[in-house]
Amino acid sequence: MGKIVSIHSFRGGTGKSNSTANLAAHVALAGKRVGVVDTDIQSPGIHVLFGLDESSMGKTLNDFLNGKCEIKDVAFNIGENVGSDEGRAQLAGKDIWLFPSSIRGSDISQILRKGYDVNLLNTGLQTLMKEFDLDYLFIDTHPGLNEETLLSIAISDVLIIILRPDNQDFQGTAVTVHIARSLDVPNLLLMVNKAVPGTDLDDLTKQIEAAFKTSPIGILPLNFELASNGSKDLFSLSNPEHDWSKGIRKIAEVILSIP
Amino acid sequence: MDQETISQLKNIDWFDELSDDMLAGLAQKILKRTLKKDEVLFQKGDEGNSLFIINSGWVKVIARDTQGSDIVLNQVGAGEIIGEMALLDNEPRSAGVVALEKTEVLELKRVDFMEILKQQPDLALSVIRNFSSRMRYNTSYIEKITEMSKRVAKGDYSFIGETQASQKGIKQVSDQDKIGQLLAEFFAMVQGVKSREDDLKNQVEKLTLQIDESQLKEELDEITGTDFYVKLKDQAKKLREQRLDNK
Ligand SMILES: Nc1ncnc2c1ncn2[C@@H]1O[C@H](COP(=O)(O)OP(=O)(O)O)[C@@H](O)[C@H]1O
Ligand SMILES: [Mg+2]
Numbered sequence: 001m002g003k004i005v006s007i008h009s010f011r012g013g014t015g016k017s018n019s020t021a022n023l024a025a026h027v028a029l030a031g032k033r034v035g036v037v038d039t040d041i042q043s044p045g046i047h048v049l050f051g052l053d054e055s056s057m058g059k060t061l062n063d064f065l066n067g068k069c070e071i072k073d074v075a076f077n078i079g080e081n082v083g084s085d086e087g088r089a090q091l092a093g094k095d096i097w098l099f100p101s102s103i104r105g106s107d108i109s110q111i112l113r114k115g116y117d118v119n120l121l122n123t124g125l126q127t128l129m130k131e132f133d134l135d136y137l138f139i140d141t142h143p144g145l146n147e148e149t150l151l152s153i154a155i156s157d158v159l160i161i162i163l164r165p166d167n168q169d170f171q172g173t174a175v176t177v178h179i180a181r182s183l184d185v186p187n188l189l190l191m192v193n194k195a196v197p198g199t200d201l202d203d204l205t206k207q208i209e210a211a212f213k214t215s216p217i218g219i220l221p222l223n224f225e226l227a228s229n230g231s232k233d234l235f236s237l238s239n240p241e242h243d244w245s246k247g248i249r250k251i252a253e254v255i256l257s258i259p
Numbered sequence: 260m261d262q263e264t265i266s267q268l269k270n271i272d273w274f275d276e277l278s279d280d281m282l283a284g285l286a287q288k289i290l291k292r293t294l295k296k297d298e299v300l301f302q303k304g305d306e307g308n309s310l311f312i313i314n315s316g317w318v319k320v321i322a323r324d325t326q327g328s329d330i331v332l333n334q335v336g337a338g339e340i341i342g343e344m345a346l347l348d349n350e351p352r353s354a355g356v357v358a359l360e361k362t363e364v365l366e367l368k369r370v371d372f373m374e375i376l377k378q379q380p381d382l383a384l385s386v387i388r389n390f391s392s393r394m395r396y397n398t399s400y401i402e403k404i405t406e407m408s409k410r411v412a413k414g415d416y417s418f419i420g421e422t423q424a425s426q427k428g429i430k431q432v433s434d435q436d437k438i439g440q441l442l443a444e445f446f447a448m449v450q451g452v453k454s455r456e457d458d459l460k461n462q463v464e465k466l467t468l469q470i471d472e473s474q475l476k477e478e479l480d481e482i483t484g485t486d487f488y489v490k491l492k493d494q495a496k497k498l499r500e501q502r503l504d505n506k
Contacts, residue, residue: 118487122498147487154495170468175478182483183495197414198459207468 002129003157005255006139008149010172012043014162015193018226019248020140021049022236023160025087026252028079028096032135035075035128037061037099039121039152040142041111044101049234051083052076052100060102064124065116071124072131074099087237097132118147122155136255145179153180158187158258160217160251164194165204170211177212187258191251192219217254220247261286267365270338271312274385281382288371294318294358300341302355307345309368313337316362321355334359346372347390404445416453419446 007020020036028034038046038061047057059073079094102108129137139152153159159180163169173190180188190212192204201219208216223244226235236245264286268274274282291314294300300311300318313335320333320341332354335341341356346369376383407418482488 126498145482150482150488150491154491155498157499165468167468171470171474174470174475175482178475178479179482183492186499204468211468211470 002134002137003258004125004129004137004139004152004155005158005160006141006152006156007160007162008141008153008176009143009162010169010176011164012143014143014164014169015220016040016143016162017045017049017140018235019160019162019191019193019220019251020138021046022234022245022248023252023255024096024136024138025091025234025237026249027136027138027255028091028094030252030256032256033095033133035097035099035132035134035137036078036140037125037128037137038101038140039148040140041101041148042108042142044103044108046140047098047100047103048232050076050078050098051081051085051088052098054103057100057103060100060107061124062102062107062111065111065120071099071128075128075132076100085233085238087234087239090237091234099128118151121148122151125152125155145176150179150183153185154183156180156185158189158255159185160189160191162191162193165192165196165199165219174211177214188214189251189254190214190216192216194222195219196222218247218251220244261289264289264291264365267312267314271340277382277385281379281385284375284379285367285382288367288375290366290368292364292366294362294364296358296360298358300356300358300364301352303352305352307342307348307350307352308370309366310343310346310372311341311356312365312367313339313341314363314365317359318356318362318364319359321357323355329355345369400441404441407445407449411449411452414456416449419450419453 005023007016007023009016017038017040024034024036036046036050038044040046041061047053058076059069061074063069064071064074075097076099078088078096078098079091082088082090082092125137125139128134139156141149141152143149153176161173161176161180163173177188177190190208192208195201195204199219204219205216208214221243223235223242225239225242226244229235235242236248239245240249265279265282268277268282268285268289274285277285294316301307303322315337317334317336318341319331320335321329321331323329335356342352344350345352346367376386410416410418483492
């Protein structure tokens with residue numbers, strides 16, 4: 001039975017797309033059948049990490065939500081289109097598909113203007129899990145708590161909330177944690193990203209435990225190399241020795257170990 | 260032959276490799292001058308055509324800042340040389356020199372120095388050796404500073420401990436040695452940067468993250484009060500179970 005893993009953060013720029021792509025890649029490397037959906041329709045980003053640009057992008061989630069195609073038509077087979085970038089190249093032959101959102105300005109403004117049927121999104125997600133026989137479906141969500149994000153939280157077997165160690169994220173994360181518990185999400189995982197050098201990890205862990213009644217599954221460091229690589233490759237695959245990559249691998253193990 | 264001048268020259272590291280004969284030849288060309296307090300030895304921009312050895316007293320090396328007032332770059336006392344570069348190049352003086360008190364200087368003019376060099380190739384060799392060992396010494400410090408700069412850029416300050424001992428040594432010679440001075444300044448700077456970074460880290464470490472409970476309640480109510488949410492909550496479990504059945 002396949003699992004839906006949603007990755008959420010209160011604010012944008014927290015590292016959601018980078019974390020989602022790298023986690024999905026490790027799970028695919030472990031031999032699982034993996035889908036990655038970009039439901040951040042307003043500010044899509046994960047396609048870049050898988051080497052897609054406007055010219056190489058075929059059908060998108062927007063087309064599906066507009067009733068112009070079926071969800072399976074949106075799939076981009078990553079394992080067969082890995083390209084030459086060092087990290088991504090390791091995914092050659094793996095069972096991993098991306099379901100991208102459109103990056104065309106007109107598509108984005110149209111969907112923002114007209115909205116879409118959240119139930120259709122739900123049906124689409126359920127269908128693609130079945131048709132692609134997925135073990136894991138990773139959902140890169142839109143920050144904040146709009147309807148489609150609430151939906152992806154509600155249907156998640158695993159919800160990973162990414163936060164930066166600051167007050168604004170703490171406050172926002174508290175809201176999501178409460179919502180997720182009220183929606184009975186079976187596995188709620190907190191991950192800290194962009195921890196500045198010198199962070200007192202024990203102290204931060206204690207503060208998170210006190211505030212959210214759960215331990216963080218990882219505290220990943222601020223990673224200057226990742227920031228300068230411009231989200232163009234899968235960092236944890238091209239730089240496996242970096243602490244950030246080790247953190248990602250550990251979280252991937254946690255996801256794989258959930259029964 | 261002025262025995263006093265010879266022994267004075269011997270104490271200058273520039274000339275310490277010279278034989279007594281060479282020093283004697285040199286001593287003949289030396290002019291002694293006495294400066295009164297506040298007397299100007301030369302000004303910035305003057306033609307530089309001789310070297311001075313401070314025999315007694317103190318001078319200050321000065322430059323003019325953009326506001327036109329003098330800033331003291333250095334103080335130089337007995338046994339030290341100023342203007343030595345003028346012996347080899349023709350550049351104008353890069354800074355001015357003024358006596359801080361009654362000061363005796365020994366002057367060696369470039370023309371005389373060149374004349375001696377022609378007659379005494381050994382002296383030329385000795386001067387060249389002196390220059391190149393200074394250069395090598397300076398280069399080794401530049402390399403050190405380059406290496407340390409790279410480490411600082413990566414946040415690695417471990418060399419501060421390693422090099423503490425030699426840093427003290429540098430401070431002692433730094434009056435004659437501008438590169439040594441640079442290194443000492445560099446260390447002071449790195450230590451300053453490190454302590455500020457440590458302070459910052461302490462602040463980060465002490466960061467207390469807080470949740471405003473009333474704001475949290477407000478935000479939760481806003482979401483959970485919508486029809487969408489009420490329906491979603493009702494369906495959530497069903498949605499998950501449905502998927503499991505589908506497989
Ligand atoms: N641990 C990190 N350290 C430094 N920069 C990071 C880190 N994680 C992500 N980034 C950078 O932050 C920006 C936002 O990351 P992204 O994954 O697109 O976040 P989101 O999807 O949450 O908006 C990108 O420029 C990315 O390179
Ligand atoms: Mg994103």
